[in-house]
Amino acid sequence: MDYYEILGVSKDASFDEIKEAYFALRKDLSGPELDLLEMAYRTLANDSKRADYDMGINSHNKTVKIDDGDGFREKLYHTIDLDNPHQEILLRFDDKPNPSIEEEIHSINTYNTLEKEAEDLVDEEELEDDLDFYLTPREISRALALLVRGDGDEYIEGTNVAKPRDRRADETDEEYTAFLEKYYQEHFYIPGTNILKPRDRKANETDEEYNNYLANYYAIIFANKQIQEDDYEEDYDEEEELLEVTDRNRHAKLKKVVRGLLIAGALLLGVLGIKACTANDKESKAPYGSNTTVDEAIDDAGNTMEEDYSDYDDYAEELEHSIVNPEIDDLPELEEVEEDYSINVGDKFNLDESTLLYTASTDQEAKGRVNTNAAALGEYTIDKIVVLDSNNNIVANSSFGEVDLDSYDDSYKKMIHFSRNVTVEDIETGRVERNNEKNLGWVFLENLNANQKIGSVLESGKTK
Amino acid sequence: MNLELGEEITLNNKDKYIVMGVTTYADKRYVFLMNNDNDLVIKIGEEVIENDKVFVKIVKNKKLIKEIIEQVAGEKISD
Structure with a gap:
């Protein structure tokens, strides 16, 4: 049954006819039937x-x-x-x-x-x-x-996210705050993670600019994630070494980056899944506060860049249970x-x-x-x-x-x-x-x- | 001369990386590098050009990493 049938009008009905049909029908309806009628009217009007x-x-x-x-x-x-x-x-x-x-x-x-x-x-x-x-x-x-x-x-300004509902009369401040927190979490974070979604494309931005932004954004997020995963030394004073770029291949280009991001994303989600499971057991603070991405990363962060990956085998083994096709060759x-x-x-x-x-x-x-x-x-x-x-x-x-x-x-x-x-x-x-x-x-x-x-x-x- | 997004580079004839991101912070250029074999090791390196040669200095300073990450992640929040 389509919206025209719900309103009892023909497919080429004018706005006035639709409006008339809507007001005539709504008097006799209530509950979900009325919802459906309103949905039909708001669409066709x-x-x-x-x-x-x-x-x-x-x-x-x-x-x-x-x-x-x-x-x-x-x-x-x-x-x-x-x-x-x-x-x-x-x-x-x-x-x-x-x-x-x-x-x-x-x-x-x-x-x-x-x-x-x-x-x-x-x-x-x-x-x-x-x-x-x-x-x-x-x-x-x-x-x-x-x-x-x-x-x-x-909509929330600058986004395509609908504004959250107002506070209900029977709702306490705490309940409403909890609702809001959940609402924003759902809309602004990549589902199941504490990672902010990247911003939308700006109107004056070219494809290339936006793709660059996204690549940067995800690279940083993954770097961020890597920082959280690794053990680190709190104070790292060692002199930074200059490494020479001895070989370059400009043709590798985005294809590999995108693949890398996909793989990294897959691995990341796997890791997050594992972390989420274990986090539930602890009375840890809520993982999804605002600014969490940066702050938590940094709090936990450290020198991720050390060459010690002694835990890496365990980490990889753990991932294997949760990730399908971790091999790049399978793409x-x-x-x-x-x-x-x-x-x-x-x-x-x-x-x-x-x-x-x-x-x-x-x-x-x-x-x-x-x-x-x-x-x-x-x-x-x-x-x-x-x-x-x-x-x-x-x-x-x-x-x-x-x-x-x-x-x-x-x-x-x-x-x-x-x-x-x-x-x-x-x-x-x-x-x-x-x-x-x-x-x-x-x-x-x-x-x-x-x-x-x-x-x-x-x-x-x-x-x- | 500068490293570009998507480039595959080799450091000291040894380790291969892909440039996953490029950003500028405090007038210096930083690259996000991922191991070419996709083992999820990501490093942030400062691009240094000396005598027509390109070098990468891996950033190990926690505060600087924070600032670089904040810069890009912050862009999202302000938007």
């Missing part, structure tokens, strides 16, 4: 949201294979576009392909209950174990809250890109490193797991190409015929919808290892021309 919604309506329900522990099962996902047209978020509903309104409401209720349970759970890891690769209940309600809240002054080799490459529906490609960073660096990242997945290397298939004008009106959609990207200049936004159909060994911090198939959403390719590469082409599908 806003031109740009409506355009996004119309665009996504064809792929409204998606079936995704999920390993739920007993093997792969097909699960139905319900997709909702957030206020940003480049966001798409997957919500898991019941297994039926076309849920009725009652079933959708049931799903929302289920997740509300789950969310409450989740808050009561002392061991949050247990929860994540169950719900990993779905959005957690909290993420879902956050997504819904975003939808319902609509746009306006609802897929990227192939060269053909120069005359153009994009077509049905093409298969590997994300290249620059796309990888670009994708992970747009404001998609802050909005959750779906986008985090976009940072993974892998094989993708282009499902759809859509071109939007500056008002976010769809001017071309490959679902309705061929799209010639050449005929749209930079004032148009070009988006590809791609799916990933590859089985990956995923990294579970701690103990679990399992295979998952993931499905990815929109990638926004603002600067993409028809002949620009998006990655290494594996196989070209249809021709133009």
Whole structure:
């Protein structure tokens, strides 16, 4: 059931008709039904949201294979576009392909209950174990809250993070502070870590500048992490030695850096997982305060740069239990890109490193797991190409015929919808290892021309 | 002449590193180096150019490491 059906209007209904239908219906509804009606109204009453919604309506329900522990099962996902047209978020509903309104409401209720349970759970890891690769209940309600809240002054300045809710009447200062702490932790830190997310790309920043920033940022974070991991001597007075650079290879370039970062990231998450498990047993101070990244690093820091890695073997052994594919050689080799490459529906490609960073660096990242997945290397298939004008009106959609990207200049936004159909060994911090198939959403390719590469082409599908 | 992001370098004909990051602090240029065999050993080194040769001085001063890290991590907070 789509939003038009909920409001009982036709697909080409005017704003006035939608408004009228909304006010007529809302008198008789309450609770989740009313929520759903409001969601429908807020989407359709806003031109740009409506355009996004119309665009996504064809792929409204998606079936995704999920390993739920007993093997792969097909699960139905319900997709909702957030206020940003480049966001798409997957919500898991019941297994039926076309849920009725009652079933959708049931799903929302289920997740509300789950969310409450989740808050009561002392061991949050247990929860994540169950719900990993779905959005957690909290993420879902956050997504819904975003939808319902609509746009306006609802975001923390300079971010795409929604402002936290106000203090409730029945809430003590302590409770509200705890809520805020948790809220900021969830939004500003890389999940499960005490590492701040890098900032978003600035408007006047080029891809290269932003990629450099990211490389620096992660390098520093990892250096920081390394400092925490190593033993050190408090006072290090030894004279620093000048080491000559005897050989240089400028062609190694970013490809290796990115790979390094991926590996480092994988290792880091593994380490954090282990640390988090052990930290729970101690009454240590909260790991996620503001400025923690720097301060804790430095407090624990030391001379990491010593050449003594006597504990390294133990450390590596420990990591092996939690990390899948720690060897760099196991990463897929990227192939060269053909120069005359153009994009077509049905093409298969590997994300290249620059796309990888670009994708992970747009404001998609802050909005959750779906986008985090976009940072993974892998094989993708282009499902759809859509071109939007500056008002976010769809001017071309490959679902309705061929799209010639050449005929749209930079004032148009070009988006590809791609799916990933590859089985990956995923990294579970701690103990679990399992295979998952993931499905990815929109990638926004603002600067993409028809002949620009998006990655290494594996196989070209249809021709133009 | 300067070391660049992504470069693979060898120090004293022995240890290979990749330049993972470059930053300037107090008018000096620092590089973040990762072992080329990806064993997660990361060092911060000061780039020193003398007589047309490039040297790297590994930073071992805790306070300086703090300041360099703060500089970049701080950029995030102020933004």
